[in-house]
Amino acid sequence: MTLKIALTKGRTEKQVLPLLQAAGINCDPIVNKGRQLIFNDDPDYHFILAKGPDVLTYLNRGAMDIGIVGSDILVEQQNPQYDMLDLNTGRCRFVLASTPDFDPSQTKRKIIATKYPLITQTYFEQIGEDVEIIKIEGSVELAPLVGLADAIVDIVETGTTLRENNLKVYAELQAVSTHLVVNRLALKQKRAAIYQLIAQLQKAQKSEV
Amino acid sequence: MSNKTLPTGTRDEFGTIAMVKDQVIQTIQQNFKHRGFKKIITPLLEYRDVFQSLAPQAYQPYQFIDEHGDTLVLRPDMTLPVARMMSATGIDTPIKWYYSGDVFRVKKRMSGSYNQITQAGMEIIGYRSLKAEWECLVAASEISQKLGIADMTLELSHAKFVPNVLAALPISEPMADNLVQALYDKDLTQYQTLLEPLANDPFYPFLKDWPWLFGDFDAVLDQLTQLPKIATLESIIADLRATKAFISQRFPNVTVTLDLCVQPPQTYYTGMVFHAYSQDATSYLFSGGRYDKLLTNFQQTAQPAVGLAFDIDAIVAQRHLPKAPQETLIYFEADQWAHAEALQARTPNSNLCLADSFKQAQQIAQQQNAQLINLAER
Numbered sequence: 001m002t003l004k005i006a007l008t009k010g011r012t013e014k015q016v017l018p019l020l021q022a023a024g025i026n027c028d029p030i031v032n033k034g035r036q037l038i039f040n041d042d043p044d045y046h047f048i049l050a051k052g053p054d055v056l057t058y059l060n061r062g063a064m065d066i067g068i069v070g071s072d073i074l075v076e077q078q079n080p081q082y083d084m085l086d087l088n089t090g091r092c093r094f095v096l097a098s099t100p101d102f103d104p105s106q107t108k109r110k111i112i113a114t115k116y117p118l119i120t121q122t123y124f125e126q127i128g129e130d131v132e133i134i135k136i137e138g139s140v141e142l143a144p145l146v147g148l149a150d151a152i153v154d155i156v157e158t159g160t161t162l163r164e165n166n167l168k169v170y171a172e173l174q175a176v177s178t179h180l181v182v183n184r185l186a187l188k189q190k191r192a193a194i195y196q197l198i199a200q201l202q203k204a205q206k207s208e209v
Numbered sequence: 210m211s212n213k214t215l216p217t218g219t220r221d222e223f224g225t226i227a228m229v230k231d232q233v234i235q236t237i238q239q240n241f242k243h244r245g246f247k248k249i250i251t252p253l254l255e256y257r258d259v260f261q262s263l264a265p266q267a268y269q270p271y272q273f274i275d276e277h278g279d280t281l282v283l284r285p286d287m288t289l290p291v292a293r294m295m296s297a298t299g300i301d302t303p304i305k306w307y308y309s310g311d312v313f314r315v316k317k318r319m320s321g322s323y324n325q326i327t328q329a330g331m332e333i334i335g336y337r338s339l340k341a342e343w344e345c346l347v348a349a350s351e352i353s354q355k356l357g358i359a360d361m362t363l364e365l366s367h368a369k370f371v372p373n374v375l376a377a378l379p380i381s382e383p384m385a386d387n388l389v390q391a392l393y394d395k396d397l398t399q400y401q402t403l404l405e406p407l408a409n410d411p412f413y414p415f416l417k418d419w420p421w422l423f424g425d426f427d428a429v430l431d432q433l434t435q436l437p438k439i440a441t442l443e444s445i446i447a448d449l450r451a452t453k454a455f456i457s458q459r460f461p462n463v464t465v466t467l468d469l470c471v472q473p474p475q476t477y478y479t480g481m482v483f484h485a486y487s488q489d490a491t492s493y494l495f496s497g498g499r500y501d502k503l504l505t506n507f508q509q510t511a512q513p514a515v516g517l518a519f520d521i522d523a524i525v526a527q528r529h530l531p532k533a534p535q536e537t538l539i540y541f542e543a544d545q546w547a548h549a550e551a552l553q554a555r556t557p558n559s560n561l562c563l564a565d566s567f568k569q570a571q572q573i574a575q576q577q578n579a580q581l582i583n584l585a586e587r
Contacts, residue, residue, distance in 0.1 A: 057320055061320075188424075191423065192424075
């Protein structure tokens, strides 16, 4: 029975491929893909490469059985499917960051720029603060530098981009990693194949530790 | 915005799809009617409070404010209005209802999902016996056969199985809450972390495989041998076994599976839960179960109830849509009306052509690629 897997292209793809290969899945066509986006040659696993939020759209519509996607997207998009396995790759974290003169305790309704409004809102609700959120699509680091926002909430892997832009981390929010998500009905329809895939992935994870 | 565009999440349905949808609804309704069920029609608009027991994230409704400032919704569910009606009217039980209609649930914009969904279903109110579940399942299986769904899988589960196992576990309430959430979410990473302190517990061999306790009926029951004896589970398992045996004997083509780790669809479910799907489906064909506490949302006393609803749009989406047959147009003079009607009644895929002239009728026939019968020349 073929499993249809939507894999987040780019950084997530590169970081998760070694784990998939260690789990016994032939990923050579993806490694040598050129501009190809769909891989149907393996009778057991069909792959597509898509942007993170689109992985969930394919999954929610039942067009794919399994998604491999960052937990940042799962939280932000309020994923309704089964988030079954933390693959422990693509590890990074959400942070609150700003210029060195930012004062987190300042009593004002702060303006926060982010690509992740839901995660940002949830964080500030948890600490009992109401903030104004500005949705930014990319290069969020610019916002406090040009005075658009008091601070940003963004994903950080090594912190290099923040440092190069003279930004400082003021709070650590949640951790982010790549997860395996399964369509609820596909899990029923393809139980044996999904069980086998997850068992292989968990075995590969253990042998990596 | 334009006066030609539809709101997000809505669609027009016409032609073959609309006719197939109508046939599916008629097939379902005819079955319920032949079984002696009574028809119920509830309004599209209800007070929001009717639906307060629904999980708001799964059933976000369209909301309005009426002239008194009360919040109205387009119904997101068909069962709660039946319960509301039963508690408000004092209708004698037992009683069996059937219905069809649209429910409205606001989905994420531009996600390919529709906000208006057609359901047809039934409610059996007032019977505690397992026979109520069986009538539900027999009716649904018969309907599925009539609809030509060849590879139906019927999945049985029970709303009380997971809570009864949890109640027997030697763990604190907060830990039980976390464990059941991870189990229902199938979050294996979190679930396995939570289980680590129980590694030496007699329940551990069962618990470690619990998230996979679904699928082949007998294989799932075999896995239960790892579970220490829990008296409260015996009647649950006996009912599930009996139901499987009954359905398999009546409908050998239906595959019956078991899921003993799934979250009930709503908090008001109290007993057996059922879902059906076919191998290529992207949605369940029908869902339902027993909800003996349903009416307590509206009144003090409980009433036993069992029901299920077919997802008409999911069924239509799976059907092979027939190619529209060639139409026949019947052109006639006004004084030939009765003759024309009689001919139309015995001619398949025909309709009366109401053109004023034969030339106009010919143009319409050509435009519609239809055959044309000219009664005027006879």
